[in-house]
Structures are given as structure tokens and as C-alpha cells.
Amino acid sequence: MERRDIEVFLTLAEELHFGRTAERLRLSQARVSQTIKQAERQIGAPLFDRTSRRVELTPIGRRLRDDLLPAHRQIETALATAVAAGRGTDGELRVAFEAPAVADLIGELLERFRRRLPGCRVRVREAPFADPLDALRRAEADVLVTALPVNVAGFETGPVVHTEPLLLAVSSRHPFARRRAVSLEDLARDTVLHAAWPTAAAQPADIPWLTPTGAPITRGPAAATVQEVFALVAAGDGVCPVAAHAAAYFARPTLAFLPFTDAPPLEWGLVWRRAAETARVRAFVAQARTRASG
Known part of the structure; x- marks a missing residue:
């Protein structure tokens, strides 16, 4: 072959x-x-x-x-x-993160890339909360770390760089807060805010959210920032599926974080614009694939 x-x-x-x-x-x-x-x-x-x-x-x-x-x-x-070195690695690779905390969780990958291509500076930035892909569309980032899947024309999807469980954030006064766990079917019983499940990229605004058995999920109001999401949750205006790291990064007395009994793990992966692919992007993606394969 x-x-x-x-x-x-x-x-x-x-x-x-x-x-x-x-x-x-x-x-x-x-x-x-x-x-x-x-x-x-x-x-x-x-x-x-x-x-x-x-x-x-x-x-x-x-x-x-x-x-x-x-x-x-x-x-x-x-x-x-080799290609990146041959074409010159001076400059920078701009890596945007849908969830800034994920930059900490994949710090080893970023450091390995810096060691492998010392002439390339890695600049980390936060992606727009409402539409993470917009950082790529506006050429404000070269590669994005976001929740998968992403099936959008013109974008390439690379390897998974971090996997973690899904949790449900609820108000500490919510009836769910007295439980030990919830299921995906429970999402049909309340308003769901900006959600890690279903992922925003996989579920555009014109596609209804459904539980695995087909029950409709009521979408809550749009939020401009993740802090606004948690403020709405704490106020009892809805619930929100979130990545497990949120329980440590956003813990507060007014919130409770519950594990799902049946949710698939949340996968964070690399996405970049096909038309804007560079040697540095390819080198970063290749390094991530090598890390993923162990």
C-alpha cells in the first residue's frame, strides 16, 4: 500500500x-x-x-x-x-479555546509542541462563547480546541485532545440537587441553557434538541458568557450540561453539579479552517495525534 x-x-x-x-x-x-x-x-x-x-x-x-x-x-x-522547519517557524500559532480551562488540561501538549518547534510562539486566547468557530472565521485564531463533533463545511476536525465526563449544573435549590445523579431524559423536565450536550456545533439553532428517546428539550435564553450561564442556573432559570472540570473552576454555594448515568463523555478536539491550514497548524495537529496514540 x-x-x-x-x-x-x-x-x-x-x-x-x-x-x-x-x-x-x-x-x-x-x-x-x-x-x-x-x-x-x-x-x-x-x-x-x-x-x-x-x-x-x-x-x-x-x-x-x-x-x-x-x-x-x-x-x-x-x-x-520537517515541513514547518523548512518553511520557517518564526512567528506564532494562535490557539483558541472554547473553554479556557481546557488550556490547563492540555498544557503538556502545548509544552511538547513548544519544545519541538522552539521558533514558534504559542499564543492562547479565549474563543467567543456564543460561537467558538467565529475565532477561526475572523482569522483571529489558527486552530480551535472545542467540543466535538463539529460538522461544518470548510472546517477540518483533528484529534481528540481531552476527554472528561458530562455533569449537569443546577441551582442548589433545584429538586435535582437532592439527587445523586441524573439522566439525559431528565433534560426534558426543565429549560436547558447553553449546553455541552448536545454540542452547539452539532445542533444548530434551527434543529430541535431531543433526549435519546426523542423527548423535546426546551432551550433557554442565549447567554453572552459562561459566567452569565452560571448566574442564570443559580437563579433557577434553567439547567446546563457542562464539562466535569466546571465543577472545580466554577464551584459556588448556589450551584450543584450532578453526574449523568447515561451521557457519553465530552470530547475536546482540534478544529481549523481548511483554507487557512498552515505548516504550523499541521505540525500542531500531528503532535496532538502522536500524543493521542500514546
């Missing part, structure tokens, strides 16, 4: 969707399908089970992915670093 073929295989193994793989690699869907078929002929066995409704790795495909992924990420990191 050539390097490009490996990239197609690994991307499809991650996306499990031919259309998304084609869009992410800027290839035609037919080219992706042809590449996979050729790889399967070379190996002599199917790598994916395909139906009209799903795409899944076969056992041989899973083994190939697990064997190829660490080496591929090391190659990506080495090449991205």
Missing part, C-alpha cells in the same frame, strides 16, 4: 463513512471506494463490511488499523515538523 492508500484506509476506519472520508481527504467517493477495493485485493481479504446502512471494519481490517496507526502518526509528525 502506498502512503496515500494508507491514509485513505485509516481515515475510512475512523469515519466509517465513504462520503465523509472523501470530503475530509478532498477526493471523490469513487476514488475512496476504488482505493479500498485495491487494498483488499492486495491483502486478499475484505477490510470493511459494507451495507446500505453502515460500514464496519472486519477483524482483519481492525488488526491492520491497529498495526498501521502508530507508525502512520509518527511519520505524519516527522514530516509536518
